[in-house]
Amino acid sequence: MADFDDYRTRKAGQDHLVRNIVVVAVVMAAAFIGALLLVSGEQTAPTADENAAAASPPPAEESPTPAPSPTPAATPAGSHAFFTDGNLQVLAFRLSGSLDASLKEALPDELKDLATPLAGRLSEALRWKLDPRRELRPGDEAKIIFNPQARTERAPLYGFRYRSGRLGKELFYVYFPDAKGSTSFYFDKEGNSIAETIQRPPLRNEDMQLATVRNLADRGMFFQTEPGTKVIMPFPARVLRLNWDQEKLGRSVEVRYMDSGVVAWFCHLEAISDVVQEGAIISSDTVFASTGSTGDTANPGLLYRTFRQPEGETAQPINPLEVHEKQKYQLPAADRVQFLALRTKVEQLLEKVAVPPAAASKD
Missing domain, CATH: 3.10.450.350 (Nuclear Transport Factor 2; Chain: A,)
Incomplete structure (x- = not known):
């Protein structure tokens, strides 16, 4: 029994010690938790300014200014x-x-x-x-x-x-x-x-209706015709020479108009009348030749050229339209x-x- 009583006495003392330890531990834990909460509250409690800022919407994020688009290169003309x-x-x-x-x-x-x-x-x-x-x-x-x-x-x-x-x-x-x-x-x-x-062309009016006329400016006029078309003298003229460059101009007649002094060429002729001789005078409207394709020409017809050439001077080619009236x-x-x-x-x-x-x- 004594042993049991000793055990109860020792057991009661031990229980009292344990209770004291537990109380102390609880108090210390509570103190630690309180201190932790206090520190945490000081760090997280918002200020008035922070509360106002929290109530305001966040400022809009500024968009970066876009770089200007490059101007397309102009299309070359x-x-x-x-x-x-x-x-x-x-x-x-x-x-x-x-x-x-x-x-x-x-x-x-x-x-x-x-x-x-x-x-x-x-x-x-x-x-x-x-x-x-x-x-x-x-x-x-x-x-x-x-x-x-x-x-x-x-x-x-x-x-x-x-x-x-x-x-x-x-x-x-x-x-x-x-x-x-x-x-x-x-x-x-x-x-x-x-x-x-x-007016007063080197072809008869009825033949002019069928001719194709090309104006070559100061190189003359070309009357494309059927071979053998009659050529007439537009103005009274004196014959100066014949056939001076047959390789290029073919059969040709050069005259000087008696009224104006203008020199005229009639080239690529098929035939020349016997009345046409150097120094001969030929009246206007006289048939004196026919068109052809002699010399250097691709088409049959008449090349008609005019020049200003005072006696003893160099010939200056002119457009036949400067010599003839026109309409x-x-x-x-x-x-x-x-x-x-x-x-x-x-x-x-x-x-x-x-x-x-x-x-x-x-x-």
Whole structure:
């Protein structure tokens, strides 16, 4: 029993000690937790300014200023403008040299073989207004309508505008083969032919209606005819010489007109009348020769040239239109309705293209 009593006494003391330890531990834990909460509260409690800031929406984030978009590089101006309407092609270009060279530069690769015939046709038409060899200038503007399917030496040119720096104006003409069959097929807006018919020509009037006349400016006029067409003397004249350059000019007659003193050549003749001798006087309207293809010429006809050549001085070639009176051929009334419809079509097509701007000068 004593052992048991001792055990109870020792056990009671031990229990009291444990309770004290637990109480102390609890108090210390509570103190530690309180201190921890106090420190945490001091660090996290928001100030009034922080509360106000929290109530305000956050400032909007500034977007970075975008870099300006690069300006697209300007498209270089082309050397020509081109438009297709069925079988017809419309081309606008600016002269940079000769007509032939400018057209070769402007035409698409598949049509460059038309440059020479088109230049020839345009040059042939312009000769009635200026000299294509001397008076076409770089920078002149042109618009033409043509049919590329007609790949012939004389490719049809159905209409054109040409702004000449030399003349200071624009030329506009339409191709229109009238029923009468005039010597020129190009007419202006009013129906006047570009060709000026010379008065007192070296062919009879009925033969002039059938001839194709090309004005070569100061190189004369070429009357393309059937071989053997009669040649007449336009003015009273004295014969100066015959056949002086047969290889180039063929059978030829040179005369001096008695009234004006102008010297005239009649070349590529088939035959010359026996009355034509050096020093002989031939009256006006006298038949004295016939057209042919002698000498260096591709087509039968008459080359007619005129010169100013005072006695003993060097000859100066002049356009026969300066020697002869001239007049324009006008379309007859019966053709005007059809012509005006065609003119409107040509004007509309030419508006489809724009001549490229002049190249900037390189300073």
